[in-house]
Amino acid sequence: MHRFKWVLIFSFLAVCSLYGQTEKSYLNETKDARDARMEWWRDARFGMFIHWGLYAVPAGEYKGQKVKGIGEWIQASLNIPRQEYEEFAPQFNPVKYDPDEWARLASEAGMKYLVITSKHHDGFCLWDSKVTDYDVVDATPYGKELLPPLVDACRRHGVRPAFYYSILDWHHPSQYVDPDAKSPRAGHARNKIYEEKRAEYINYMKAQLEELVTRFDPAVLWFDGEWTPWYSAEEGRELYNYLRNLKPDLIINNRIGKGRQGMSGLDKGEGAVGDFGTPEQEIPATGVAGVDWESCMTMNDTWGYKYFDGNWKSTETLLQNLIDIVSKGGNYLLNVGPTAEGLIPQPSVHRLNAMGDWLDKYGESIYETTASPYERPQWGRYTEKPGYLYVHIFDWPENNTLEIPLGVDKIQEVGVLSDYDEHKLYFEQSSKGTQIKLPPTPPDEFSSVVVVKYKRN
Ligand code: H79
Numbered sequence: 001m002h003r004f005k006w007v008l009i010f011s012f013l014a015v016c017s018l019y020g021q022t023e024k025s026y027l028n029e030t031k032d033a034r035d036a037r038m039e040w041w042r043d044a045r046f047g048m049f050i051h052w053g054l055y056a057v058p059a060g061e062y063k064g065q066k067v068k069g070i071g072e073w074i075q076a077s078l079n080i081p082r083q084e085y086e087e088f089a090p091q092f093n094p095v096k097y098d099p100d101e102w103a104r105l106a107s108e109a110g111m112k113y114l115v116i117t118s119k120h121h122d123g124f125c126l127w128d129s130k131v132t133d134y135d136v137v138d139a140t141p142y143g144k145e146l147l148p149p150l151v152d153a154c155r156r157h158g159v160r161p162a163f164y165y166s167i168l169d170w171h172h173p174s175q176y177v178d179p180d181a182k183s184p185r186a187g188h189a190r191n192k193i194y195e196e197k198r199a200e201y202i203n204y205m206k207a208q209l210e211e212l213v214t215r216f217d218p219a220v221l222w223f224d225g226e227w228t229p230w231y232s233a234e235e236g237r238e239l240y241n242y243l244r245n246l247k248p249d250l251i252i253n254n255r256i257g258k259g260r261q262g263m264s265g266l267d268k269g270e271g272a273v274g275d276f277g278t279p280e281q282e283i284p285a286t287g288v289a290g291v292d293w294e295s296c297m298t299m300n301d302t303w304g305y306k307y308f309d310g311n312w313k314s315t316e317t318l319l320q321n322l323i324d325i326v327s328k329g330g331n332y333l334l335n336v337g338p339t340a341e342g343l344i345p346q347p348s349v350h351r352l353n354a355m356g357d358w359l360d361k362y363g364e365s366i367y368e369t370t371a372s373p374y375e376r377p378q379w380g381r382y383t384e385k386p387g388y389l390y391v392h393i394f395d396w397p398e399n400n401t402l403e404i405p406l407g408v409d410k411i412q413e414v415g416v417l418s419d420y421d422e423h424k425l426y427f428e429q430s431s432k433g434t435q436i437k438l439p440p441t442p443p444d445e446f447s448s449v450v451v452v453k454y455k456r457n
Contacts, residue, residue: 097342123171233271
């Protein structure tokens with residue numbers, strides 16, 4: 001009988017230790033597994049970023065002071081005390097929110113995924129988090145969740161839903177602003193954690209992220225605020241593994257870890273973890289072979305809505321940014337900042353519609369293409385697919401001829417994209433490869449595309 005008892009105890013312990021080990025490590029994935037997981041993301045090329053939260057209430061101005069920088073930073077930039085900032089919650093009532101319209105807008109713009117701020121640095125949550133009352137359901141007159149109807153609408157419109165989540169949190173009691181911290185970028189260095197509350201906050205993040213992953217099955221988690229000095233590389237790796245264990249095919253940006261240098265994040269420093277680099281408000285000069293990356297950029301000069309920011313980039317610039325990024329092997333995550341009422345500003349809608357019209361015609365030169373090995377020409381960019389070279393012409397040459405570095409012997413035919421059958425173009429041998437004779441005027445007002453069909457070897 002005694003012996004039987006020991007057998008029971010031992011088997012119990014064995015089962016326990018097995019359970020302890022069921023957390024799998026995802027830090028050394030095979031190339032094949034990674035390629036399979038990243039496939040849809042690499043093909044997608046174009047996504048929508050949405051910065052929406054309490055900062056849309058002041059919309060860039062508080063007590064007569066206009067914030068100079070980005071609108072979602074107003075709490076830090078204007079030193080608004082936590083209790084005062086909380087007072088924006090009772091004023092947040094987005095009665096004009098139409099998630100179906102947002103998802104349709106993204107889809108019709110040609111965007112394949114959508115990343116919305118579930119929680120920005122201010123700590124306010126757009127879903128009904130069980131571990132805080134600082135969310136849209138518990139703290140605002142609106143009283144309904146914002147994320148679930150958007151996730152559903154995205155799925156209806158063929159757009160993959162994804163969430164931004166800030167590690168740094170200006171509201172959680174574990175963190176405080178250190179008034180003594182001096183740094184050229186004070187906002188960066190001032191966030192501190194009470195060490196005795198660190199474990200509590202890490203558990204808080206894990207609980208929130210588990211809610212997001214299990215309830216909404218997001219395609220991507222997009223972290224930010226990892227630069228706060230108290231967060232460690234070790235915590236980054238641990239969180240990455242925790243999330244991949246919850247959802248093995250999840251894609252997670254590099255800001256979950258400490259490997260990012262500056263805003264660019266294509267370099268892999270000590271402590272790097274995550275699936276893609278995140279250059280912010282910049283397009284790298286070149287891509288990096290074997291590194292997935294996504295440039296996130298604004299259409300004006302703010303992420304969160306600022307009522308007085310009218311510095312909109314032109315549709316032409318936005319389209320050429322997309323082409324430039326894709327020609328270097330990256331994705332473009334283009335931001336909109338809705339108002340506190342729940343409206344996406346009209347200048348953004350207008351530009352997105354125009355981009356969608358362009359992609360309707362020329363999408364085959366963008367989606368599922370890869371970076372081109374050819375040197376970037378001054379007048380435009382190249383993208384490619386097996387057997388096809390897409391020649392994007394930003395500046396139409398005055399002599400209506402184009403030199404491309406592909407031998408004439410390899411080329412099967414050349415044509416203007418979207419009118420391919422009707423407009424075959426004449427081409428001949430040149431010193432640099434092949435000379436293409438273009439029509440006298442550019443076929444597209446923003447950016448024209450010539451497709452070169454060639455023999456592969
Ligand atoms: O979510 C968006 C930004 O809020 C966030 N990342 C994107 C995607 C971001 N975090 N940090 N930064 C952007 C850069 C911060 C720049 C700063 Fe400043 C310079 C912080 C303090 C000095 C700009 C100027 C914001 C406040 C003053």
